[in-house]
Amino acid sequence: MPEFNFTINHVPAGPSLRAQLRAWTVPKHFQGSWRRQQQILVNGHYQSLTEPVPDDATITIAFAAPAPVIAPVVAPIKIAYADQRVIVALKPAGLKTHPSAVGDTDSLIGRVAAHFNGAPIYITHRLDMATSGLILLARDPLTQAIINRELATKTLRRTYTALVTPGMTQNWGRIDAPIAHRPDDIRRRMVGTDGLPATTFYRVQSRTTRYDRITLRLATGRTHQIRVHMDFIGHPLLGDPLYGHAPADRLMLHATTLTWQKPLSTRTQTVTSTVPF
Numbered sequence: 001m002p003e004f005n006f007t008i009n010h011v012p013a014g015p016s017l018r019a020q021l022r023a024w025t026v027p028k029h030f031q032g033s034w035r036r037q038q039q040i041l042v043n044g045h046y047q048s049l050t051e052p053v054p055d056d057a058t059i060t061i062a063f064a065a066p067a068p069v070i071a072p073v074v075a076p077i078k079i080a081y082a083d084q085r086v087i088v089a090l091k092p093a094g095l096k097t098h099p100s101a102v103g104d105t106d107s108l109i110g111r112v113a114a115h116f117n118g119a120p121i122y123i124t125h126r127l128d129m130a131t132s133g134l135i136l137l138a139r140d141p142l143t144q145a146i147i148n149r150e151l152a153t154k155t156l157r158r159t160y161t162a163l164v165t166p167g168m169t170q171n172w173g174r175i176d177a178p179i180a181h182r183p184d185d186i187r188r189r190m191v192g193t194d195g196l197p198a199t200t201f202y203r204v205q206s207r208t209t210r211y212d213r214i215t216l217r218l219a220t221g222r223t224h225q226i227r228v229h230m231d232f233i234g235h236p237l238l239g240d241p242l243y244g245h246a247p248a249d250r251l252m253l254h255a256t257t258l259t260w261q262k263p264l265s266t267r268t269q270t271v272t273s274t275v276p277f
Contacts, residue, residue, distance in 0.1 A: 065140075097129075175202070
């Protein structure tokens with residue numbers, strides 16, 4: 001079982017260690033485990049979570065946790081950013097984020113695992129197989145949990161670029177339409193009153209006679225959300241084999257930008273990528 005170690009220096013004074021962990025959005029089950037096993041130290045000594053944090057403190061955390069079993073795949077993969085806690089990989093169109101069926105061998109996480117010599121990799125979000133762009137991966141289970149919390153609270157922001165059928169009448173807009181499973185096709189989704197709430201914001205970047213180029217931001221993360229919403233308003237993505245069937249060499253959707261709060265920090269990090277179409 002791998003061991004994970006964190007050292008956070010120059011922590012300002014605070015009313016309690018628990019308050020500091022809450023500010024870092026550390027889940028309660030981690031806090032409870034560290035307390036019971038005395039795995040969190042302040043200036044080299046264990047202290048109760050209710051005690052105050054002195055100014056300019058050093059907080060250290062050490063714990064062991066299971067790692068997911070990932071078969072490394074030796075194949076090309078581009079890494080857009082990496083530090084001690086996260087990896088941002090650039091997924092090509094046509095590659096699965098992770099194996100999802102018996103017999104799947106190649107995947108983004110398999111390639112990333114091989115790139116980092118078999119180190120543990122933890123998924124935080126996914127991209128459709130046909131979509132290209134940035135994916136944020138965690139290097140430990142605590143970071144995974146914190147990033148998942150950022151996704152839930154909308155602290156983590158994702159933007160996309162897409163080509164859609166031309167003639168959009170508004171330069172920007174918001175699509176609020178619940179997304180449900182399609183009863184006649186397990187692969188597809190649809191807008192339906194029995195679906196989960198879904199919100200997409202879009203802005204037109206440029207227009208041509210063949211397509212409109214738009215940027216999109218998700219307020220929710222439903223399966224095929226952008227693809228379903230743009231088809232719903234009459235401007236499906238080019239190259240989408242499931243929605244709209246507008247012809248193109250590939251699905252014209254790319255995850256362009258990721259912005260997140262760095263784990264156990266107040267700083268934010270932004271990574272961008274070049275759109276390949």
